[in-house]
Amino acid sequence: MQPIAASEQASALRRVHGNEAEVLVGTKIRQCEASGETDKAESWKMIQQVLRQRSGASES
Template structure:
């Protein structure tokens, strides 16, 4: 996933879920890691990072 795409995804998630967006992303990361989907987990981690950047 490209950094700009992660930023766009983070913005969309925040608009849709507000402060709960980070918890939803954390759930996605855990689910991907549990099922061995390492590439997807990496993408969700990029989104989490972009989401945290939005807050600052």
């Protein structure tokens, strides 16, 4: 997944799920890893990183 796509996905998830977006992404990461879908898990990790960066920025 390209960084711009991860950013767009993170924005959409935050709009729809609010603060629960990061929990949802964590669940998706675990599901993908458990089923051996490492590429998908890496994509979800990129989205998670964007969400975390944005939450840290808003807390300052």
